[in-house]
Amino acid sequence: MKLISHNRKARHLYEVLDTLESGLELTGTEVKSLRDHRVNLTDAFARAEGGEMWLYQMQISPYHSGNIHNHEPKRPRRLLLHKREIVRWGSQAEQKGLTIIPLRIYLNKRNRIKVELALVKPKKVYDRRREIRERDIHREMERSIQDRF
Numbered sequence: 001m002k003l004i005s006h007n008r009k010a011r012h013l014y015e016v017l018d019t020l021e022s023g024l025e026l027t028g029t030e031v032k033s034l035r036d037h038r039v040n041l042t043d044a045f046a047r048a049e050g051g052e053m054w055l056y057q058m059q060i061s062p063y064h065s066g067n068i069h070n071h072e073p074k075r076p077r078r079l080l081l082h083k084r085e086i087v088r089w090g091s092q093a094e095q096k097g098l099t100i101i102p103l104r105i106y107l108n109k110r111n112r113i114k115v116e117l118a119l120v121k122p123k124k125v126y127d128r129r130r131e132i133r134e135r136d137i138h139r140e141m142e143r144s145i146q147d148r149f
Helices: 028-035 083-096 125-148
Strands: 002-006 014-024 045-049 052-056 077-080 099-107 113-122
Touching: 014 077, 014 099, 045 083, 052 083, 083 099, 083 113
Parallel strands: none
Antiparallel strands: 002 099, 014 113, 045 052, 045 099, 052 077, 099 113
C-alpha cells in the first residue's frame, strides 16, 4: 500500500465511528495528479444522493502536462460502493447527524486508487482540550521515566 495523502485534521476534529474502503471514479489526468501527490482532503466530505455516494470538495490539482482535456479541480467524484453500503451509511449520516469524510487516499496492491472513508461525529471543544491535556501528561510521564534510567 502506497499512501498518496491523508487528512491530518480528521482525527483531531472528529470522533471516528466506522471506516470503509471505497474506489473512486476518476479521469486520466486526475490519476496522474494523484500519483504526483497533488491532492487536498482538508474540506472533503461525502454524501449519498440518488442511490450513489459522491465525494465533494476534494481538490485534485490540474495535471501539469495536461492539455485542454484537463480536469476540474474541485468537481464532485463518484465513490464506487455496494448499494447496501451506500444505503446504510447514507441513512446513518442523515438520521444521526453524522458526517462521512475521507481519511486517506492510497494505491492498493493492484495499483488501484482507493479512499478510506470514515463515519464521524464532531468532537466538542472541551473533548479536544481534554485529549491534548492527556497527551501532554502522557508525554511528561514518558520523559520522566526515560530520565530515571
